[in-house]
Amino acid sequence: MVSRLAFVCVLSCLAMAGCASKPPSSLKTAKTAYVPVVERQSLVGRDQADEPDGTPPFSSFGTAPGRPGFGSLAGRTLRVASLSEIKLHDKEVVLTFDDGPMPGKTDRVLEILDRFGVKATFLMVGQMASSYPAVAARVVDHGHSIGGHTYNHANLASVGNSRALSDIATGNAAVARATGVEVGFFRFPYLADTGTLRNAVADRGQVILDVDIDTKDYFKSSPETIAARTMARVRARGKGIILMHDIHARTAAMLPSLLSQLKAGGYKVVALQYRRSRMPGALVSAGVDATTTRQM
Numbered sequence: 662m663v664s665r666l667a668f669v670c671v672l673s674c675l676a677m678a679g680c681a682s683k684p685p686s687s688l689k690t691a692k693t694a695y696v697p698v699v700e701r702q703s704l705v706g707r708d709q710a711d712e713p714d715g716t717p718p719f720s721s722f723g724t725a726p727g728r729p730g731f732g733s734l735a736g737r738t739l740r741v742a743s744l745s746e747i748k749l750h751d752k753e754v755v756l757t758f759d760d761g762p763m764p765g766k767t768d769r770v771l772e773i774l775d776r777f778g779v780k781a782t783f784l785m786v787g788q789m790a791s792s793y794p795a796v797a798a799r800v801v802d803h804g805h806s807i808g809g810h811t812y813n814h815a816n817l818a819s820v821g822n823s824r825a826l827s828d829i830a831t832g833n834a835a836v837a838r839a840t841g842v843e844v845g846f847f848r849f850p851y852l853a854d855t856g857t858l859r860n861a862v863a864d865r866g867q868v869i870l871d872v873d874i875d876t877k878d879y880f881k882s883s884p885e886t887i888a889a890r891t892m893a894r895v896r897a898r899g900k901g902i903i904l905m906h907d908i909h910a911r912t913a914a915m916l917p918s919l920l921s922q923l924k925a926g927g928y929k930v931v932a933l934q935y936r937r938s939r940m941p942g943a944l945v946s947a948g949v950d951a952t953t954t955r956q957m
């Protein structure tokens with residue numbers, strides 16, 4: 662199931678030349694060619710036995726976050742009801758992980774985030790959350806915020822508004838079922854959005870998460886390369902929302918290095934929490950269209 666789902670996601674990525682290759686308004690340099698064969702091989706058939714260091718995924722589960730020496734990486738907690746409320750100061754970053762949950766790999770990411778005492782936002786694919794509800798629930802148990810990423814990672818910019826909004830709602834519902842909490846955030850797969858869809862998602866009360874810094878962890882680069890590439894972009898921008906994917910072993914492998922470098926550079930990881938400001942129940946209702954009037 663892992664392989665099939667990953668394969669479906671990768672095929673979707675291939676069809677769109679990369680999960681995050683379409684640049685959002687704040688990310689103009691992300692469009693690059695994808696590496697289809699390598700990327701596919703990196704996902705299909707992998708499991709925990711392929712992990713590079715064999716570290717058990719839950720070595721610190723249940724412990725208080727923030728071991729001595731790491732706690733200062735944690736920064737402010739922002740409770741937001743819209744994207745415009747995510748106002749980062751210089752040297753502040755937000756960690757986001759897309760496309761999971763995936764057994765083993767998501768668990769490894771959770772363990773590392775706990776070790777460094779920081780919180781992230783996980784944008785979950787509904788089909789993945791339905792397949793691995795226990796993993797999805799553990800993300801919430803570890804204190805992280807969650808968002809939707811459609812049900813099956815569709816390119817919403819090309820399927821029409823009605824289908825797109827249905828996919829969003831179905832995905833949100835699946836993530837809500839798996840986690841038991843409200844799905845407050847949303848990220849467009851491939852960052853493929855339209856103005857109409859952005860307005861519709863915001864009108865339904867979800868906070869759209871764009872991307873400022875793309876780690877490009879969907880390329881089969883070494884963990885050291887990914888961490889170095891990411892830090893170069895962090896230094897260039899000074900702050901921002903960082904895109905990662907918790908379905909790749911290399912992402913978990915590079916995460917300790919990235920977080921250590923952020924800490925050494927005096928950066929702070931800002932935790933996002935969702936704050937409702939709109940009509941209850943709108944976030945997970947299916948069968949909606951794009952013409953709903955704004956609800957305050």
Ligand SMILES: [Zn+2]
Nearest residue numbers: 680759760850
């Ligand atoms: Zn994605």
